[in-house]
Amino acid sequence: MSETTGSPRKINSFDLANIAVFAALTSVLALAPAIPVGALGVPITLQTLAVFLTGMILGGWRAFLAIALYVVVGLLGVPIFAGFVGGPGVLAGPSVGYLLSFPLAAALVGFLAHRSVREERVRRRSGSTSATPDKRRGLGIKLFLAGVAGLILSHVLGVIGMMLVGGLSLNAAVIADLAFIPGDLIKAAAAALIAVAVHRAFPRMAGAVL
Amino acid sequence: MRRKVRRDDLLGTYVPGRSLLHRCPLALKAVLILGLCITVMLIRDWQFSLAVLALTGLASVVSGLGLHRWAASLRPLLFLVILLGGYHLIFNGPARAASIVLSLLAVVSLSRLLISTTPLPRLIDGLVWLCTPLSWFGVNTERIGLAVSLMIRSVPWLFGCLGELRDAATARTIRANPVRLVTPATIATVNYAHQTGEALAARGLD
Amino acid sequence: MPEASPGSLYCANVTLTVDSPTGPFTVLDRVSCEFREPRTAVIGLNGSGKSTLLRLFNALVVPQSGVVRVNSIDPVAFPREARAAVGFVFTDPASQILMPTPIEDIELSLRRHVPDRQERTERAREWLVRMGLEHRAHHSVFDLSGGERQLVALSAVLAAEPQVLILDEPTTLLDLRNQLKLIDLLDNLGQQQLISTHDLDLASTAQHVAVVHESRIIAQGPPAEMIPQYKNWCANGFADWQSL
Amino acid sequence: MPEASPGSLYCANVTLTVDSPTGPFTVLDRVSCEFREPRTAVIGLNGSGKSTLLRLFNALVVPQSGVVRVNSIDPVAFPREARAAVGFVFTDPASQILMPTPIEDIELSLRRHVPDRQERTERAREWLVRMGLEHRAHHSVFDLSGGERQLVALSAVLAAEPQVLILDEPTTLLDLRNQLKLIDLLDNLGQQQLISTHDLDLASTAQHVAVVHESRIIAQGPPAEMIPQYKNWCANGFADWQSL
Ligand SMILES: Nc1ncnc2c1ncn2[C@@H]1O[C@H](COP(=O)(O)OP(=O)(O)OP(=O)(O)O)[C@@H](O)[C@H]1O
Ligand SMILES: Nc1ncnc2c1ncn2[C@@H]1O[C@H](COP(=O)(O)OP(=O)(O)OP(=O)(O)O)[C@@H](O)[C@H]1O
Ligand SMILES: O=C(O)CCCC[C@@H]1SC[C@@H]2NC(=O)N[C@@H]21
Ligand SMILES: [Mg+2]
Ligand SMILES: [Mg+2]
Numbered sequence: 001m002s003e004t005t006g007s008p009r010k011i012n013s014f015d016l017a018n019i020a021v022f023a024a025l026t027s028v029l030a031l032a033p034a035i036p037v038g039a040l041g042v043p044i045t046l047q048t049l050a051v052f053l054t055g056m057i058l059g060g061w062r063a064f065l066a067i068a069l070y071v072v073v074g075l076l077g078v079p080i081f082a083g084f085v086g087g088p089g090v091l092a093g094p095s096v097g098y099l100l101s102f103p104l105a106a107a108l109v110g111f112l113a114h115r116s117v118r119e120e121r122v123r124r125r126s127g128s129t130s131a132t133p134d135k136r137r138g139l140g141i142k143l144f145l146a147g148v149a150g151l152i153l154s155h156v157l158g159v160i161g162m163m164l165v166g167g168l169s170l171n172a173a174v175i176a177d178l179a180f181i182p183g184d185l186i187k188a189a190a191a192a193l194i195a196v197a198v199h200r201a202f203p204r205m206a207g208a209v210l
Numbered sequence: 211m212r213r214k215v216r217r218d219d220l221l222g223t224y225v226p227g228r229s230l231l232h233r234c235p236l237a238l239k240a241v242l243i244l245g246l247c248i249t250v251m252l253i254r255d256w257q258f259s260l261a262v263l264a265l266t267g268l269a270s271v272v273s274g275l276g277l278h279r280w281a282a283s284l285r286p287l288l289f290l291v292i293l294l295g296g297y298h299l300i301f302n303g304p305a306r307a308a309s310i311v312l313s314l315l316a317v318v319s320l321s322r323l324l325i326s327t328t329p330l331p332r333l334i335d336g337l338v339w340l341c342t343p344l345s346w347f348g349v350n351t352e353r354i355g356l357a358v359s360l361m362i363r364s365v366p367w368l369f370g371c372l373g374e375l376r377d378a379a380t381a382r383t384i385r386a387n388p389v390r391l392v393t394p395a396t397i398a399t400v401n402y403a404h405q406t407g408e409a410l411a412a413r414g415l416d
Numbered sequence: 417m418p419e420a421s422p423g424s425l426y427c428a429n430v431t432l433t434v435d436s437p438t439g440p441f442t443v444l445d446r447v448s449c450e451f452r453e454p455r456t457a458v459i460g461l462n463g464s465g466k467s468t469l470l471r472l473f474n475a476l477v478v479p480q481s482g483v484v485r486v487n488s489i490d491p492v493a494f495p496r497e498a499r500a501a502v503g504f505v506f507t508d509p510a511s512q513i514l515m516p517t518p519i520e521d522i523e524l525s526l527r528r529h530v531p532d533r534q535e536r537t538e539r540a541r542e543w544l545v546r547m548g549l550e551h552r553a554h555h556s557v558f559d560l561s562g563g564e565r566q567l568v569a570l571s572a573v574l575a576a577e578p579q580v581l582i583l584d585e586p587t588t589l590l591d592l593r594n595q596l597k598l599i600d601l602l603d604n605l606g607q608q609q610l611i612s613t614h615d616l617d618l619a620s621t622a623q624h625v626a627v628v629h630e631s632r633i634i635a636q637g638p639p640a641e642m643i644p645q646y647k648n649w650c651a652n653g654f655a656d657w658q659s660l
Numbered sequence: 661m662p663e664a665s666p667g668s669l670y671c672a673n674v675t676l677t678v679d680s681p682t683g684p685f686t687v688l689d690r691v692s693c694e695f696r697e698p699r700t701a702v703i704g705l706n707g708s709g710k711s712t713l714l715r716l717f718n719a720l721v722v723p724q725s726g727v728v729r730v731n732s733i734d735p736v737a738f739p740r741e742a743r744a745a746v747g748f749v750f751t752d753p754a755s756q757i758l759m760p761t762p763i764e765d766i767e768l769s770l771r772r773h774v775p776d777r778q779e780r781t782e783r784a785r786e787w788l789v790r791m792g793l794e795h796r797a798h799h800s801v802f803d804l805s806g807g808e809r810q811l812v813a814l815s816a817v818l819a820a821e822p823q824v825l826i827l828d829e830p831t832t833l834l835d836l837r838n839q840l841k842l843i844d845l846l847d848n849l850g851q852q853q854l855i856s857t858h859d860l861d862l863a864s865t866a867q868h869v870a871v872v873h874e875s876r877i878i879a880q881g882p883p884a885e886m887i888p889q890y891k892n893w894c895a896n897g898f899a900d901w902q903s904l
Contacts, residue, residue, distance in 0.1 A: 012407075018403045023361045024365045057396075077321035077325045089251075375514070380499065382504075382576065383500050391514075401558050409755060411718075414740065461838075563706025589829075590858065591858050616836070650836040
């Protein structure tokens with residue numbers, strides 16, 4: 001089985017499959033009912049959950065490519081953006097900033113998350129001998145913080161997008177954006193819990209040799 | 211029984227036909243449609259956008275897609291249109307509101323025309339061709355096409371997987387709320403990605 | 417071999433139609449049956465409707481018309497009660513195991529009956545020992561071999577103590593020894609069993625065999641009659657069943 | 661039955677160890693073998709290491725030590741070449757079909773040999789005709805029955821023109837009729853075949869049978885000797901194999 005590291009290199013078939021499947025997962029989550037809020041009608045969606053999950057599970061490089069694939073396929077016209085929309089039209093819509101931030105946010109989350117997972121592995125290998133899984137919360141919190149970093153990045157770019165394309169002032173844009181913060185924090189926490197379980201089921205995912 | 215959306219129709223919206231639009235070479239069609247998209251976004255004039263929107267409706271009818279499909283492709287935008295239109299109507303006046311709403315509708319239905327008159331494999335070939343410049347930097351563009359196919363193929367699997375897990379949970383009388391299912395669903399997804407990667411390797415598509 | 421049949425699985429005139437790309441497709445066509453024997457086997461070709469028939473009794477599918485009863489419970493009206501009475505083991509164990517490790521998955525099933533956490537873990541471990549899988553308790557379920565996974569799925573269902581056991585192709589991934597072990601295990605259970613299978617050796621351990629073909633039960637009876645009949649149909653075509 | 665064996669599968673002193681929560685676990689333990697017969701069956705208990713042995717020849721797993729050769733190619737050093745020579749059919753066809761429709765999936769396999777798009781489609785269609793599946797060419801693979809899916813997966817592998825065919829439990833999900841059809845199809849292929857299976861009827865169609873137990877090949881020989889021996893071990897325990 002292939003070992004994977006966090007640094008850019010040739011994409012093998014495992015990476016390719018993971019990238020494609022997580023792009024599909026993002027599409028499916030984006031198609032869950034979206035609730036438009038705020039002045040410009042940018043919706044609350046599960047896309048951010050998918051972005052966090054992809055980052056935490058795949059790591060920076062692959063997560064970037066997975067979400068970039070999602071964005072490109074959507075821009076080509078396949079209706080996989082929030083509310084069954086697709087095509088270059090969204091570039092003229094108010095959510096363009098968020099959308100374009102997704103690959104970068106996934107990369108950031110992934111880079112931070114996989115670093116924590118590998119550290120955890122090293123620590124656990126030298127520390128515990130028992131077969132029962134020991135404290136998992138430490139890793140969960142680190143993954144959550146990685147998610148928050150990605151959250152901040154995507155919200156900054158989202159605000160800039162609403163200002164440039166939606167024609168809002170900085171204040172109005174920040175206020176519109178605030179509505180998403182509680183939901184996105186919950187999504188980051190959920191993603192962290194799920195990712196911890198995934199790393200337990202697939203210890204090889206982060207490429208750390210146990 | 212509740213009427214179910216066909217799981218794979220979600221993305222593969224190609225409608226077979228022999229119309230002019232169906233037979234038009236992809237490159238020409240894409241240039242025309244994307245060119246119109248960009249023009250709409252640059253001009254941002256409500257009359258022009260309305261004209262383009264009407265044109266897409268007409269093209270739908272002429273190429274055998276029907277007005278029904280055309281309207282259905284715009285329905286998901288309804289909520290967004292109401293909010294966006296309402297906001298700009300109040301703050302920026304009717305002209306601005308109409309131009310923003312109509313240009314969005316025009317651009318979305320334009321891209322829908324492209325998707326529904328071109329088979330997916332042809333579209334993917336087109337994307338691969340578009341990515342040719344990337345090959346100068348050592349990117350294997352064939353693999354981009356492969357990734358897109360795999361992605362499209364995985365969507366119905368993901369829907370099926372959720373269904374199976376829901377069945378499994380209900381059969382075990384474990385309340386199948388989505389929160390309890392996301393973790394097993396994600397784990398199953400990662401397993402599926404592993405199996406797919408293994409199949410890719412085994413079939414020499416490395 | 418279980419002596420008494422504590423209940424029965426009954427359906428009358430059940431029709432189930434689903435949407436398919438080529439139009440509506442009838443998966444079950446006016447099916448009527450009553451299974452009272454300790455073990456009933458359902459055999460038939462791929463896609464004939466076996467799994468769907470089994471799912472009926474667990475309210476995993478709801479028929480358009482007809483009556484279904486599980487120990488006198490109507491699964492359509494009372495799905496929770498029916499599911500508590502019926503344990504359902506799926507073919508693909510990977511889709512049935514909901515937790516990352518075998519022991520956690522069995523604990524999940526025990527939750528309803530055993531409130532105490534410590535005891536739950538103890539009981540789950542007992543199940544794994546009984547299946548010969550205690551050394552796998554904390555492995556990822558995705559590192560188990562196919563057969564090991566199937567045994568975990570079965571333990572998790574048995575741990576919930578159902579009154580009736582429905583198994584959809586339970587031996588597909590098992591080796592000969594585990595097949596014998598599973599049959600032995602099933603023989604020693606008190607529950608009534610309904611098993612769909614392609615394994616005719618397993619089918620011949622049942623007291624009653626039903627043959628499903630093209631959405632209907634076309635023949636029922638003791639295994640000694642049904643299995644040779646089915647083999648004959650597979651080799652020479654099902655053309656003559658209409659004339660029966 | 662294939663007449664000539666165009667190549668051979670060889671391994672010497674192969675050891676493969678994986679990490680598990682309970683420490684390192686040896687999946688293959690100093691395994692040596694040479695399979696030259698047209699069809700070789702690998703039988704053994706769940707978790708004994710059959711699938712892992714098969715995967716060795718396709719570089720899906722890489723051993724810690726030992727030598728592996730496929731028609732004189734080293735899969736560890738030259739995985740691409742080895743995979744071009746070996747076609748691998750997985751148990752679950754759903755995970756092996758990579759494209760949305762059968763015809764696209766077969767075209768994908770043809771890519772390496774047939775550069776022209778038009779011709780590729782033509783050749784893919786020919787394969788489907790040969791399998792009796794041309795009416796399914798443009799259906800979603802999720803609308804196919806289990807048997808049809810298994811045949812599509814096999815066609816896609818055969819379309820790449822491998823010299824050796826490795827099949828991991830190819831008949832498990834099939835009904836009796838499809839099992840007979842698959843075996844008939846395999847009989848008419850020219851390639852050398854290596855099949856892991858729990859189906860002893862399938863194993864008895866092979867010229868050579870290897871029994872895997874606890875990470876080792878403990879016995880090899882003609883099916884007429886090996887299968888009764890294996891049945892005996894399953895019933896009475898493997899205690900005595902050490903003394904062989
Ligand atoms: N929800 C559904 N939508 C469309 N088709 C369905 C649905 N459920 C079942 N079918 C079809 O009904 C038929 C019977 O399915 P079922 O799973 O009961 O077959 P089976 O006898 O269990 O087959 P196998 O032996 O392969 O497991 C199949 O052809 C299947 O494709
Ligand atoms: N990556 C891995 N990590 C941990 N254990 C593994 C790994 N791969 C295989 N194993 C273990 O090695 C053993 C052999 O696995 P393998 O899949 O080869 O068995 P098998 O003989 O094919 O079994 P089955 O008949 O059930 O398919 C199993 O017990 C499995 O749990
Ligand atoms: O059009 C799209 O598909 C993009 C929608 C973007 C929604 C943003 S992402 C961050 C923030 N959190 C949400 O739940 N929604 C917004
Ligand atoms: Mg079935
Ligand atoms: Mg195996």
